[in-house]
Amino acid sequence: xxxxxxxxxxxLDKGSAYALIALGLTLIFGTLGVVNFAHGALFMIGAxxxxxxxxxxxxxxxxxxxxxxDFLGNPAMIKTPYVNTWFSEDFGALLIDWSVPLSIxxxxxxxxxxxxxxxxxxxxxxxxxxxxDQILVTFxxxxxxxxxxxxxxGANPIPMPAPEMFxxxxxxxxxxGFDANQVIYPAWRLVYFLFSTVVIAAVFAFLQFTxxxxxxxxxxxxxxxxxxxxxxxxxxxxxxFGIAAAVAGLAGVMYTPINSPNYHMGMDFLVLSFVVVVVxxxxxxxxxxxxxxxxxxxxxxxxxxxxxxxxxxxxxxxIYLVAIVILLTRPRGLMGRxxxxxx
Amino acid sequence: MFGLNSKDTRxxxxxxxxxxxxxxxxxxxxxxxxxxxxxxxxxDLMQRFVIFGIFAIGFNILFGLTGYLSFGHAAFLGVGxxxxxxxxxxxxxxxxxxxxxxxxxxxLFSIFIGFVSLRRSGIYFSILTLxxxxxxxxxxxxxxxPITNGETGLQVYNSDPQYLMAEGDPTVTHFFGLExxxxxxxxxxxxSFDFAAGYYMCALLLLAAFYLSVRIFRSPFxxxxxxxxxxxxxxxxxxLNARPYTLAAFVISGMYAGLAGGLLACMDxxxxxxxxxxxxxxxVVLMTILGGAGxxxxxxxxxxxxxxxxxxxxKINDTVLxxxxxxxxxxxxxxxxxxxxxxxxxxxxxxLGLMFMAVVIFLPGGLVEGGQxxxxxxxxxxxxxxxxxxxxxSE
Numbered sequence: 001x002x003x004x005x006x007x008x009x010x011x012l013d014k015g016s017a018y019a020l021i022a023l024g025l026t027l028i029f030g031t032l033g034v035v036n037f038a039h040g041a042l043f044m045i046g047a048x049x050x051x052x053x054x055x056x057x058x059x060x061x062x063x064x065x066x067x068x069x070d071f072l073g074n075p076a077m078i079k080t081p082y083v084n085t086w087f088s089e090d091f092g093a094l095l096i097d098w099s100v101p102l103s104i105x106x107x108x109x110x111x112x113x114x115x116x117x118x119x120x121x122x123x124x125x126x127x128x129x130x131x132x133d134q135i136l137v138t139f140x141x142x143x144x145x146x147x148x149x150x151x152x153x154g155a156n157p158i159p160m161p162a163p164e165m166f167x168x169x170x171x172x173x174x175x176x177g178f179d180a181n182q183v184i185y186p187a188w189r190l191v192y193f194l195f196s197t198v199v200i201a202a203v204f205a206f207l208q209f210t211x212x213x214x215x216x217x218x219x220x221x222x223x224x225x226x227x228x229x230x231x232x233x234x235x236x237x238x239x240x241f242g243i244a245a246a247v248a249g250l251a252g253v254m255y256t257p258i259n260s261p262n263y264h265m266g267m268d269f270l271v272l273s274f275v276v277v278v279v280x281x282x283x284x285x286x287x288x289x290x291x292x293x294x295x296x297x298x299x300x301x302x303x304x305x306x307x308x309x310x311x312x313x314x315x316x317x318x319i320y321l322v323a324i325v326i327l328l329t330r331p332r333g334l335m336g337r338x339x340x341x342x343x
Numbered sequence: 344m345f346g347l348n349s350k351d352t353r354x355x356x357x358x359x360x361x362x363x364x365x366x367x368x369x370x371x372x373x374x375x376x377x378x379x380x381x382x383x384x385x386x387d388l389m390q391r392f393v394i395f396g397i398f399a400i401g402f403n404i405l406f407g408l409t410g411y412l413s414f415g416h417a418a419f420l421g422v423g424x425x426x427x428x429x430x431x432x433x434x435x436x437x438x439x440x441x442x443x444x445x446x447x448x449x450x451l452f453s454i455f456i457g458f459v460s461l462r463r464s465g466i467y468f469s470i471l472t473l474x475x476x477x478x479x480x481x482x483x484x485x486x487x488x489p490i491t492n493g494e495t496g497l498q499v500y501n502s503d504p505q506y507l508m509a510e511g512d513p514t515v516t517h518f519f520g521l522e523x524x525x526x527x528x529x530x531x532x533x534x535s536f537d538f539a540a541g542y543y544m545c546a547l548l549l550l551a552a553f554y555l556s557v558r559i560f561r562s563p564f565x566x567x568x569x570x571x572x573x574x575x576x577x578x579x580x581x582x583l584n585a586r587p588y589t590l591a592a593f594v595i596s597g598m599y600a601g602l603a604g605g606l607l608a609c610m611d612x613x614x615x616x617x618x619x620x621x622x623x624x625x626x627v628v629l630m631t632i633l634g635g636a637g638x639x640x641x642x643x644x645x646x647x648x649x650x651x652x653x654x655x656x657x658k659i660n661d662t663v664l665x666x667x668x669x670x671x672x673x674x675x676x677x678x679x680x681x682x683x684x685x686x687x688x689x690x691x692x693x694x695l696g697l698m699f700m701a702v703v704i705f706l707p708g709g710l711v712e713g714g715q716x717x718x719x720x721x722x723x724x725x726x727x728x729x730x731x732x733x734x735x736x737s738e
Contacts, residue, residue: 035466132410132412132469133703135412136628136632137700137704139625139628139699140699140700140703141696142696143695143696144693144697144700146696147693147696148685148693151685151693267622271473271474271477274470275470275474282466312485313481313482313485313486316484316485317482320475320478321478323470323474324459324471324474327467328459328462331463
């Protein structure tokens with residue numbers, strides 16, 4: 001039982017990332033009808049927002065201490081981050097320690113802005129063109145974004161530490177009544193899971209309980225009628241693109257302590273997220289979230305040693321297998337809407 | 344000629360001339376000169392031109408004719424490479440059995456994948472093929488290690504059985520004794536041209552592949568495929584079942600990919616799983632679109648273009664740039680070098696991505712359409728006359 005719980009939890013953090021990316025993909029697809037192959041790149045750029053934030057916070061003034069010598073005999077170099085001098089020493093250290101969560105503040109405006117530019121500058125011109133063209137141009141864009149990041153940040157993964165408070169593991173089993181040392185789980189992954197549930201809840205609440213969200217939902221159901229009612233639906237959809245980009249970016253920011261960001265992490269996640277969207281059902285937001293978590297958990301079960309000895313290699317292919325089976329038996333996916341992507 | 348109309352014959356002869364004279368055409372600069380780095384006439388690179396040309400021609404039969412965008416074609420390339428290397432390991436280093444097996448295995452593999460994937464169309468088809476290709480890639484790295492040799496890649500060892508290997512047979516890949524790496528170098532003044540056996544074998548296969556694709560394009564079968572692309576529902580209403588046709592196109596293009604994979608292994612008897620990764624599938628998509636999907640020579644052009652510039656751009660570095668712009672005032676020179684720097688060397692992919700986006704946005708017909716537009720600019724009068732004549736209804 002505890003082993004089972006551990007596997008479920010192991011799957012949840014990856015599942016959260018899948019769910020967040022798939023949610024963004026579905027938002028874009030459901031509103032604008034565009035298949036965005038650059039969404040993985042947005043996830044990656046979010047992660048690099050965290051890297052940038054850390055770099056900004058650790059910008060340092062360099063001073064030399066003539067009394068101390070380093071091993072070459074030169075005066076020792078002392079780096080003091082500007083935040084330490086501006087604020088108090090303790091508060092500066094705290095800021096640096098919390099640089100990953102703080103990056104959210106940077107990532108949201110950056111990602112929404114990027115989403116705006118992408119939609120207005122490029123994707124707008126592709127509404128009338130076939131899906132193949134949309135795939136191709138966003139695929140090209142993904143390559144470009146990825147290469148730009150590679151140019152500025154290099155090709156190696158950049159390790160990003162989680163705040164000191166969440167660095168270790170916590171004994172999650174004890175909290176819910178198991179024996180000690182049975183279900184031990186890295187604290188940050190739990191944070192990631194909670195964070196993604198909050199983001200997902202926020203997106204759904206935004207769509208469900210605000211007037212803006214209501215209009216967007218109406219537009220998703222019938223764009224033309226909403227337009228006829230005198231509402232400028234395009235403007236709202238552009239904002240939704242920005243929000244979708246921000247969701248992917250946030251997923252990327254918070255994922256950095258789990259997996260050091262590198263420039264091609266987006267591509268790796270993109271393929272799987274597409275599979276998730278297809279399993280969940282093209283255009284269905286709850287479907288995307290559900291399938292994201294379900295496939296994450298499924299993958300972690302498949303990588304259990306007991307399963308692997310029974311079916312070698314199953315952990316590598318389980319997601320794809322599920323997707324193939326679903327597509328062939330239930331082309332609409334788990335919760336797909338009628339009439340979406342069915343020529 | 345050979346059942347081609349005059350226009351296709353011209354295209355075929357053009358490709359034939361380009362392929363046969365490539366060692367000369369691609370070496371326009373004398374060996375010692377500063378521009379020699381733009382020469383692409385060495386066998387290794389030319390072989391890649393033609394092999395990826397074959398791959399792109401095959402992909403075009405599927406995407407250009409039926410409009411089904413496959414994102415998993417590299418899987419067939421990889422399978423072809425693996426089977427070719429296995430033939431080298433088991434039989435001998437002769438390339439003929441290797442190529443035959445790689446085409447057959449790729450065909451079987453594509454029948455299976457095509458049968459499943461073609462039950463869906465549009466974006467679902469793309470994702471299904473992508474899923475299959477990623478699955479094969481992952482499997483090649485993990486469970487199938489006994490067959491694929493995992494991360495090390497499959498290669499030929501001395502301890503391999505090689506049952507058909509006779510005494511004195513070459514230990515490198517050969518065509519009935521003619522070694523693939525055998526090269527005849529012609530020195531002409533400052534120029535030197537390499538004529539490699541391996542390249543010419545690839546080139547002949549490219550011509551055969553191209554000829555076959557022309558025949559497919561012009562056949563009733565090709566017409567049916569085009570009909571499926573423009574309106575599948577209508578095809579169904581006329582009583583034709585589209586799926587066997589699309590499956591046939593899928594398998595043919597899979598066999599082309601298998602042949603290309605086999606050839607890659609023939610030129611260098613190595614096969615690795617990274618050939619199957621989805622970025623590799625993306626590359627052939629880029630080639631076909633860049634050259635012009637649905638046109639006959641577009642894919643060959645696109646493959647040559649991408650491989651050539653990949654090679655050249657990756658070679659240019661800051662020192663070369665400084666030489667080029669040395670005539671400018673120092674400040675300006677540095678500014679220009681800084682601006683150009685991200686696009687060259689390791690940044691070649693950035694240039695490729697931008698170019699690809701530009702083509703998709705402005706030139707959906709690829710380089711071929713670009714050429715036609717330029718051609719029209721120069722012969723404006725004649726087409727406009729023809730157009731007005733065509734516009735006039737016949738009495």
